[in-house]
Amino acid sequence: MKNISVTLRVWRQAGPGQPGRFVDYPARDLNPAMSFLEMLDVVNDELTLKGEEPIAFAHDCREGICGTCSLVINGKPHGPRQGVASCQTYVRSFEDGQVITVEPYRLRPFPVVKDLVTDRSAFDKIQQAGGFITVRAGSAPNANAIPVPKDDAELAMDAAQCIGCGACAAACKNASAMLFVAARVSHLGLMPQGQAERDRRVLAMVQTADGLGFGSCTNQYECSAACPKLISHDFIARLNRDFIKASFKAAFRSEPNRVVGD
Amino acid sequence: MAQLDSRIPPGPLADKWRNHLASMRLVNPANKRKYEVIVVGAGLAGASAAATLAELGYRVKSFVFHDSPRRAHSIAAQGGINAAKNFQNDGDSVHRLFYDTVKGGDYRSREANVQQLAEVSVNIIDQCVALGVPFAREYGGLLANRSFGGAQVSRTFYARGQTGQQLLLGAYSSLSRMIGSGGVQLFTQSEMLDLVVVDGHAKGIIVRDLVTGAITRHAADAVILATGGYGNVFNLSTYARGSNATAIWRAYRRGACFANPCYTQIHPTCIPVTGDYQSKLTLMSESLRNDGRIWVPKKAEDRRKAPGSIPEADRDYYLERMYPAFGNLCPRDIASRAAKRVCDEGRGVGESGLGVYLDFAEAIGRLGENAVRERYGNLFDIYHEITNENAYHVPMRIFPAVHYTMGGLWVDYNLMSNVPGLFVLGEANFSDHGANRLGASALMQGLADGYFVIPNTIGDYLAGQKPSARPSTDSAEFRQAEDNVRGITSRLLGIKGREPVSHFHKRLGHILWQYCGMARNKAGLEKALQEIPALREEFWSNVLVPGSGDTLNQSLERAGRVADFLELGELLCRDALVREESCGGHFREEHEYPDGEGKRDDVNMAHVAAWEFQGDGKVPLRNVEPLAYEFVKMSVRNYK
Structure with missing residues (x-):
């Protein structure tokens, strides 16, 4: 394949709450084997040498597993290819002469920090509310004490693959975090170890997501289409079932968490 | 000259850790909340340490340069985690894991620390399963194992090709729980830029907020560095782009000794460099060498030819030729050096000439394409994403890349550096892997240090420090x-x-x-x-x-x-x-x-x-800690 040249139309924003705008930058003579982020590295070095400030973008592992990269490329979180993160997008996916828009995620719970970088700490707060099994180090029973059916473990792993990148919420017109919450709730809910806190977990995580400004799911599944790990929206149905069950139980329990005669 | 007291407990090897646990000083539960501990880094070692110390009642501050503790590069580890569970009934034991690790490290690790690691390895799997880590299972519902290099037993636990991710998310969930309950105060996008030493003890750090640029002072009763390895010193490596040595390096400049920096691991099977713009090298799991055959053309003039057009007689399956007993499965360091040698001879393939073929044609002929897809499909997909080549039809091109660093800050048996109060965990320290790390042992060490070693050993140090006597940050x-x-x-x-x-x-x-x-x-x-x-x-x-x-x-x-x-x-x-x-x-x-x-x-x-750092422009001092092997006999590794 021959080298190509493209125009990058990049969102520039100096800081949180400040006005931003698109700026065009030429990216010339690109090796098709170059990754999209490496192209940004090269453009940034050129900007630096011209005395301009380079484009800020989030990245780290560059192999699709850390969940840091988070570009919206031509309107799609993580770009044109399915099942990959921004960092696994390559120049060969574009054509010579193409104009490529590059933007940050745009949703209120992930405010822009600078240029293409957003603050996704809202996802951490959802995890802190209940995305765990309470175990003190040292108190765990023998690992083979409780068998886990292979199919359950595999399905749990399908959900557990979530890299926490936020593309699901960014792709959703309602800015819903349902796929993210569903992945965690399903993973832990499928494991026998996760049963004790199952109700408490789903209620706390959903309520926290709502409180942080994420919207509701209206079943259009843009989330799973944008997910770099192709996590299925079927998990959202599982989340809904768990949530309804837990809500009912909570509603009919007059004094939750009380032992009679306590 | 630094005082290097390794504090190895006396007694027979197998009793050392147990005896040590029984003899260390303790901090009483009511006093624990009077101590504040800083943990820098939230990979496997840092996240598990921060969560566990908070569970014990210490007040913990956790600092990460990432936007979330879940981003640390432990997340990228693929293959698995070793533990001496002997669930396969194949003769494994704590002693065997200890021995394999010492031998794999080419007899340059500290015996007592490796024994400690091997002993707590069994608790790690229990802890991770309880946290909900979806390890691979057999049909009966019990845990599955695979085998890895340097061992003759199957002791590696795994979660598909994403074991590091699942273990890290387990530790992250514990950390999240303790953040939610107030036991840990989390500082994201906060980079440690200096260590503060007061009266010879580590008592705080200086941090830059990467978003606002604000520089702040943080005092503590002890400081833990769990900031990973320094492989990015080579620029191109399999490390994450942000992985760096700044925390340990600035600690070195404050007096912590840096041990064995020259012990670096170069992994033989990575995707070769394509151009000067390249930012990152991607690992192709070692498991591919089970079925792939490694070769280069015998004649340098053939190196530009399509691989399929080179007849068998003109190919050099050099690992099979040089190491007939181990063949393509010889250890990492040996396979890497052999690839370098054939490329130095001008026989390397690909545009740069820095690559060798990893060929599956023979395996596909023997097993069929579907069987190969079942075993390695996801790796072939990754290869295709990056190179746009179909490795079912043309051989992969691979080349060695920097992957791990065995060296790091010097620590004693308690994982404390020579600066009292400064503890170093995981890849950031030097103690367990000697001159070469075996596969699936990095995850084991990170979690051993964080869940089971430091929660015990830090008490021994803090018990000697007056509660609530931290120095003022105005000092x-x-x-x-x-x-x-x-x-x-x-x-x-x-x-x-x-x-x-x-x-x-x-x-x-x-x-x-x-x-x-x-x-x-x-x-x-x-x-x-x-x-x-x-x-x-x-x-x-x-x-x-x-x-x-x-x-x-x-x-x-x-x-x-x-x-x-x-x-x-x-x-x-x-x-x-x-x-x-x-x-x-x-x-x-x-x-x-x-x-x-x-x-x-x-x-x-x-x-x-x-x-030991002696000041800018001065030659650092080389202190020596003799490695006295009491229990294992040093011998020559042979793979022929």
């Missing part, structure tokens, strides 16, 4: 450290030279890869020791760091890290030059057997080299 030491950080930042921004930071990082990487990579020699190392200080000088007069210090400035972040790499790179070469032997990942061309195997010198070199 002279804190002021001086903050001034130091501000000085570095403003100096970097003020140079306004003509080259971006990446330019210097690339050049440093080239020097190290050429002279201190897979094979090293005296002349090359001496050349590197000339070139690196010159490059450093050029950096400090000609680097161009745009922007300001009071907003998000990724160029400034990287400049600080590369500045440290420019110092660390020199120490790495210095250590490699003095270590007149070949061992594990450190191969000196002057020290080899006639058949090309590395030759250890157990008489003169059976020791840890712990380098």
